[in-house]
Amino acid sequence: MYNVVLIGCGHMGSVHLDDIYLMENVCIYGVVDVDIERAKFFAKKYHAMSFDVSYERYLQDKKTDIIICATYPETHLEILKACAQYHKHLLCEKPITTNQEQAEEFVRIVQSSDIKVQIGYILRFNETYKRVAQMIQRGAIGSPIIMRMNQNHHVMDWNKYGKLLQNASPIVDCGVHYVDVCRWFTGSEVADINGIALRTDDEVPEDTYNYGLITLRLADGSIAYYEAGWGNTIAAENLKEFIGPLGRIKITEKNNRLSNQEEGDLIEYFSYPEKEYKNINVDCKRRPTGAQLAHLIKMIEEDVPAQPSIDEVYKSFMTVIKADRILKQSLK
Numbered sequence: 001m002y003n004v005v006l007i008g009c010g011h012m013g014s015v016h017l018d019d020i021y022l023m024e025n026v027c028i029y030g031v032v033d034v035d036i037e038r039a040k041f042f043a044k045k046y047h048a049m050s051f052d053v054s055y056e057r058y059l060q061d062k063k064t065d066i067i068i069c070a071t072y073p074e075t076h077l078e079i080l081k082a083c084a085q086y087h088k089h090l091l092c093e094k095p096i097t098t099n100q101e102q103a104e105e106f107v108r109i110v111q112s113s114d115i116k117v118q119i120g121y122i123l124r125f126n127e128t129y130k131r132v133a134q135m136i137q138r139g140a141i142g143s144p145i146i147m148r149m150n151q152n153h154h155v156m157d158w159n160k161y162g163k164l165l166q167n168a169s170p171i172v173d174c175g176v177h178y179v180d181v182c183r184w185f186t187g188s189e190v191a192d193i194n195g196i197a198l199r200t201d202d203e204v205p206e207d208t209y210n211y212g213l214i215t216l217r218l219a220d221g222s223i224a225y226y227e228a229g230w231g232n233t234i235a236a237e238n239l240k241e242f243i244g245p246l247g248r249i250k251i252t253e254k255n256n257r258l259s260n261q262e263e264g265d266l267i268e269y270f271s272y273p274e275k276e277y278k279n280i281n282v283d284c285k286r287r288p289t290g291a292q293l294a295h296l297i298k299m300i301e302e303d304v305p306a307q308p309s310i311d312e313v314y315k316s317f318m319t320v321i322k323a324d325r326i327l328k329q330s331l332k
Contacts, residue, residue, distance in 0.1 A: 001025055001026070001027055002025060002026055002027065002065040002066055002297060003027050003029035003063050003064050003065045003066070004020065004026055004027065004028055004029055004065065004066045004067075004068060004293070005029050005030040005031070005032065005055065005058045005064050005066070005067050005068070006028070006030070006031045006032065006042070006048075006068045006070060007032045007033075007055050007067060007068065007069050007070065007071055007079060008032070008033060008069065008070035008071035008072075008093075009031055009032070009033035009035070009038045009039055009041070009042040009070075010033075010038075010070065010071075011160075012070040012093055012120075013031075013033075013042065013068075013070040014042070015070075015287050015289055016068050016070055016091075016289045016293075017031075017042070017045075017046045018289075019285065019287070019288065019289040019290035019293075020289065020290050020293050021046055021047075023290060023293070023294070025297065026293065027049070028046050028047065028048040028049065029048070029049050029050070029058070029063065029064060029065075030043075030048055030049060030050045030051060030052065030058050030064070031043050031046070031048045031050075031051045032051070032052050032053065032054065032055045032058065033051075033053065034053055035053075036051075036053050039051040039052065039053065055067070055079070055082070056082075059082050059083070059085075059086040059088055060086060064088055065088070065089065066088065066089045066090070066091065066293070066296065066297075067079065067083050067088050067089070067090050067091070068090075068091045068293070069090060069091070069092040069093060070093050071093070072163065072164075072166075072167045073093075073094075073095045073096070073097055073098050073167045073168055074097075074098050074166075074167050076092055076093075076095075076096055076097055076106070077096075077097050077102045077105060077106050079092070080092065080106060080109055080110070080117070081109060083115055083117075084109055084113040084115055087114065087115060088115060089115050089116045089117070089296060089299075089300055090115060090116070090117045090118070091117075091118050091120065091292060091293055091296050092117065092118070092119055092120060093119075093120040094119055094120050094121060094176050094177070094313075094317075095168055095172055095173065095176050095317055095320075096119060096313060096314075096317055097317075098167055098168065099321070100318065100321055103314060103317050103318065103321070104314075107310050107311075107313075107314050110310045111310065116296060116299040116300050116306075117306065117310065118292060118295060118296040118299065118306050118307070119306065119308075119310070119313045120289075120292060121176070121177060121180055121307070121308055121313065121316075122177070122287050122288065122289065122292065123177050123180070123181060124180070124184070124307045124308055125288045125291040125292050125295070125307070126284060126285075126286070126287075126288060127282050127283075127284035127285075127288075128251060128253075128264075128265040128267065128282045128284050129181065129251075131267060131280070131282055132185070132242065132249055132251060132267060133184055133185050135249060135267075135269070136185045136186070136242060136244075136249070137185070137187065139246070140246070140247060140249065140269065140271070141242060141243065141244030141245075141246050141247035141248060141249060141271075142244040142245040142246030142247065143186070143220060143221075143222065143244060143245075144186075144218075144220050144221035144222040144223070144244070145185075145186065145222045145242055145243060145244040146222070146223055146224070146242070146243040146244070147181070147182055147185070147222065147223070147224035147225070147241075147242050147243075148224075148225060148239055148240075148241040148242075148243070149178045149181070149224065149225065149226045149227070149239060149240050149241075150226065150227035150228065150237055150238065150239045151170075151174050151178070151226075151227070151228050151237075151238060152227065152228065152229045152230075152234050152235065152236060152237040152238075153170075153229070153230045153231075153234065153236055154231070154232075154234055154235055154236040155201075155230050155231055155232055155234070158201075158203050158232075161210075161230045162203060164230075165204065165205060165208055165210065165230075166205070169197075169208050169209060169212060169324055169327070169328075170209075170210060170211070170212055170228035170229055170230050171195070171197075171212040171214055171226070171228050171320055171323055171324055171327060172320045172321065172324050173228070174228060175214065175226055175228060175319075175320040175323065176313075176316045176317055176320055177316075178224075178226045179216070179226070179315075179316040179319045179320055180308060180312065180313075180316040182216060182218060182222070182224045183218075183312065183315065183316065184308070185242065186218055186220055186222050187220075188218040188219045188220035188222060189218065189219045189315070190216050190217075190218055190219075190315075190319050191217050191218055191219045192216065192217040193214065193215070193216055193319060193322050193323050193326065194214070194215045194323075194326060195212060195213055195214035195215060195323050195326055195327050195330070196212070196213055196327065196330055197209040197211060197212040197213070197327035197328070197330055197331060198210075198211050198212075198331075199211075199331070200229075200231045200232075200233060200234070201231050201232055201233075207328070208328065209327060209328070209331060210229060210230045210231050210234075211228075211229035211230075211231060211234065212227070212228055212229070212323075212324075212327045213225060213226070213227040213228075214226050214320075214323040214326075214327070216319070238253060238256055245272070246271065246272055247269065247270050247271040247272050248268075248269070248270045248272075249267060249268070249269050249270075250267070250268040251265065251266070251267055252265065252266040252268070253265050253286060254266075254286070255286070260281075263281040263283065264281050264282050264283030264284060265281070265282045265283075265284060266279060266280070266281060266282075267279070267280040267281075267282060268280075295307060
């Protein structure tokens with residue numbers, strides 16, 4: 001039995017606990033949040049053994065085995081350092097930090113420490129994305145490929161997104177996932193980065209943006225764009241499409257299907273020159289955080305590598321950081 005402590009009782013904190021609550025080899029040992037009432041609520045909801053506003057006592061507690069860090073990126077390095085000091089394994093949400101200097105330190109600590117660290121690149125554990133990765137890697141659509149991806153949010157709560165913007169732009173926050181998808185699906189490195197950005201709302205700080213689009217060219221000739229926006233007038237949209245000389249694959253998540261949602265996610269596959277269409281239904285969890293934690297436990301017990309590796313995490317992070325600099329420069 002592993003005693004797990006959650007730090008950060010926000011949206012992603014609940015996503016983690018919702019999925020691990022019934023795991024037989026896990027005990028929710030404690031929950032931590034700067035808001036004591038929120039921590040208390042999480043403790044009651046998930047039957048945690050205790051709650052607090054500080055994580056220090058859990059790190060010093062020999063009974064604590066694993067920390068789940070679901071806080072804002074600005075706190076991640078500090079929490080990693082504490083976990084390494086007290087020998088607590090860590091499942092940490094993305095992005096790993098807010099800047100290059102801290103990211104380099106984060107990676108050094110992970111590589112030199114005896115603790116196991118899994119970063120929350122949830123798509124690596126998503127059965128739909130795993131299926132598409134296998135299809136592309138086996139030549140289903142040929143190569144090189146075009147990757148069209150967006151993740152736009154119609155903002156209903158500026159308090160939430162305002163806090164996010166203080167830590168990461170839309171391109172950095174979820175862009176790490178989709179840069180990782182580009183590298184994972186193609187097995188190729190990013191060779192060129194460009195992009196554009198704009199502020200469309202008065203609530204957005206002047207030193208950042210709420211809409212951005214980045215373009216990538218990979219070493220194998222593949223190209224990609226990733227679009228991300230948070231705004232009062234931006235429509236919610238989710239596009240994931242992959243196009244090659246031998247076909248096309250499009251992902252529609254279960255919650256975005258107009259019908260047949262009970263069949264799970266939809267993978268639409270068009271093959272060429274056969275000109276044949278095939279629909280593949282994949283019943284999977286959108287955010288399988290339980291699978292992430294199970295993998296971390298496997299890392300602890302069997303010494304298997306993290307998915308993705310910390311080097312791969314760093315590469316995707318640095319790609320979006322470089323893109324973010326280009327986009328912020330375009331605003332001046």
